[in-house]
């Protein structure tokens with residue numbers, strides 16, 4: 001569909017919504033006429049700054065898998081639609097990470113950087129990375145993996161292009177920018193752009209000896225942002241972490257860092273049978289370590305209990321504003337102690353509202 | 365729809381399936397003709413013993429919320445279609461519980477007892493109880509509840525009919541049988557029919573002092589069994605427990621026994637903030653106590669890890685037999701440590717296949 005002209009009905013609905021939720025903008029009529037004329041002449045139209053910023057916020061508000069939406073109005077939107085050269089794109093990604101958070105400021109804020117929209121029939125720039133910061137995975141002859149098994153293929157692809165990792169379990173991957181004019185370029189992130197948090201545990205001194213670490217800023221870089229019929233193939237965004245993403249998924253999943261057996265052994269648990277609930281016990285301690293370490297480092301992170309309450313607050317707020325909150329139960333409900341969180345005990349409206357973020361079939 | 369005649373298409377499809385999965389029964393043609401004739405004459409038809417037993421097993425196999433379906437062929441089906449008097453129904457429920465499990469045999473097996481089908485336009489017998497064994501809930505003046513808050517209303521209803529509970533936290537509720545001829549009758553379950561397991565913890569000696577207990581047999585008694593167009597409004601069934609049903613729901617939910625704060629306090633946890641994950645820690649210990657105590661008592665119970673693996677084995681087995689396994693992710697995935705179980709990491713076919721069990725709108 002990227003070769004087709006912008007869907008005028010979607011464009012008009014979006015413009016009307018922007019005006020409806022911004023009474024100060026007045027009637028949408030003049031703007032609607034301008035959009036219609038631009039689409040007729042060029043097949044697409046150019047968002048105003050207000051439309052772009054509000055469109056990105058709406059995309060977040062409509063992201064039915066996201067539990068963190070109470071804060072949707074606070075999104076910082078960086079308009080970089082004019083940036084198209086590979087090196088400039090990379091510089092802006094680095095700048096994005098600096099804006100998102102730094103140990104010096106001890107703060108993390110939600111940021112989205114939007115690059116050029118897709119124009120009908122014209123190739124566009126993209127970034128291969130799923131997230132701006134992720135760790136390499138190296139598969140050994142015996143099939144075992146050092147690092148994050150999820151990124152073994154990505155690591156091999158960048159290695160083929162000359163990147164050299166240190167083969168540590170937490171090597172930050174380089175950014176791969178692909179532009180129509182310059183092809184594929186590989187850039188190493190400067191250390192200053194990558195805030196990392198070494199993990200330790202409030203009660204278990206040996207935990208620090210595991211030498212685990214995780215990055216403070218989760219920045220998804222492979223989703224397409226769709227606003228009023230215009231597609232932005234490159235629009236990386238970040239929030240702050242919810243602890244379980246790290247402690248109950250990235251570090252715990254059997255096909256990721258698979259650390260439950262490691263933690264359980266150090267805890268001295270009986271791992272001979274699942275029935276002793278050793279996985280459950282190790283899982284809780286791993287998650288305590290994540291929350292405690294992030295707090296110690298001043299890196300904002302939320303726990304799944306608090307974020308669940310906030311999400312329900314969001315649902316209530318939206319209800320009061322007369323809006324449904326589309327939500328996907330299977331993603332909203334946290335991946336541990338789920339019935340102990342209030343989001344477990346209800347159903348949600350499932351709706352695909354635009355603007356929104358979509359998986360990019362063409363991204364890595 | 366209970367006043368309407370049996371849906372012939374559904375009846376025929378069922379008879380064909382029975383014959384298809386029982387090659388020894390030969391061609392379904394003669395039976396199909398008989399069913400058609402019976403429906404034409406009476407508006408319904410009478411299941412053969414084979415159809416009834418296999419129909420009940422299919423209803424289990426099609427129960428998309430049930431993780432325990434690997435064992436569907438092992439269901440013991442008790443044909444009590446001829447039992448209609450209140451006292452006889454009650455006796456059969458007692459007998460069901462004896463068949464399902466007893467401390468003497470140290471075993472629990474899946475059993476279903478099927479009573480008379482609904483006939484077009486004719487009132488039928490039912491049982492008010494959601495499960496055959498459940499505990500009373502008593503609301504005090506100050507709003508607090510002794511026992512299970514879920515059954516406060518039920519407890520009030522039976523109290524109005526003369527039942528007197530001991531006001532302990534674990535008073536087994538009486539069975540309420542309602543028949544067209546005899547109205548509502550209240551029966552006390554004999555102690556011998558109620559296998560109970562006192563809860564203690566493998567490592568925490570104070571746990572036994574909480575004086576918690578739970579019944580060994582979960583027997584759902586308010587679902588309608590629908591087989592080949594015939595509705596069985598009273599067809600209680602039981603399996604064995606998965607530990608989380610007790611430890612992560614019945615005893616843990618804030619609107620049930622709400623024991624996480626109690627356990628956490630005894631564990632000496634810092635409950636000042638959710639961020640210490642005190643709920644998660646208490647939850648794990650509560651569930652360890654459940655599994656360990658049931659094991660000690662010889663009451664079969666499965667843990668969520670093992671049952672998850674078995675369910676995926678069931679899905680694979682069904683696949684090999686060329687059948688889909690309809691499943692509801694939100695019910696199949698266990699309510700704690702969910703991402704640590706393999707059922708979390710995939711999607712399922714959602715299908716409403718018959719035979720099946722349905723919530724009975726007319727039951728309490």
Ligand code: HEM
Nearest residue numbers: 060063065066067068071110112237238239240241242357
């Ligand atoms: C502010 C703090 C935020 C928190 C705590 C948060 C939390 C989460 C969590 C826990 C998930 C599920 C992730 C997973 O299981 O893989 C998620 C998904 C998602 N979030 Fe948020 N989020 C935040 C900010 C944002 C922002 C700023 C955006 C966009 C502007 C956003 C858009 C999304 C989207 C599109 C998904 C689905 C991703 C996918 O399909 O893979 N979130 N969020």
Ligand code: HEM
Nearest residue numbers: 424427429430431432435474476601602603604605606721
């Ligand atoms: C053999 C051991 C069994 C195990 C371990 C098991 C496990 C479970 C679990 C964990 C649930 C979810 C309960 C909840 O969250 O409230 C469930 C639901 C269900 N099971 Fe099973 N089950 C077993 C046997 C059976 C049998 C024998 C039947 C019927 C013949 C059955 C039919 C169902 C149905 C209909 C539901 C959904 C109940 C509802 O909608 O409230 N199960 N099962």
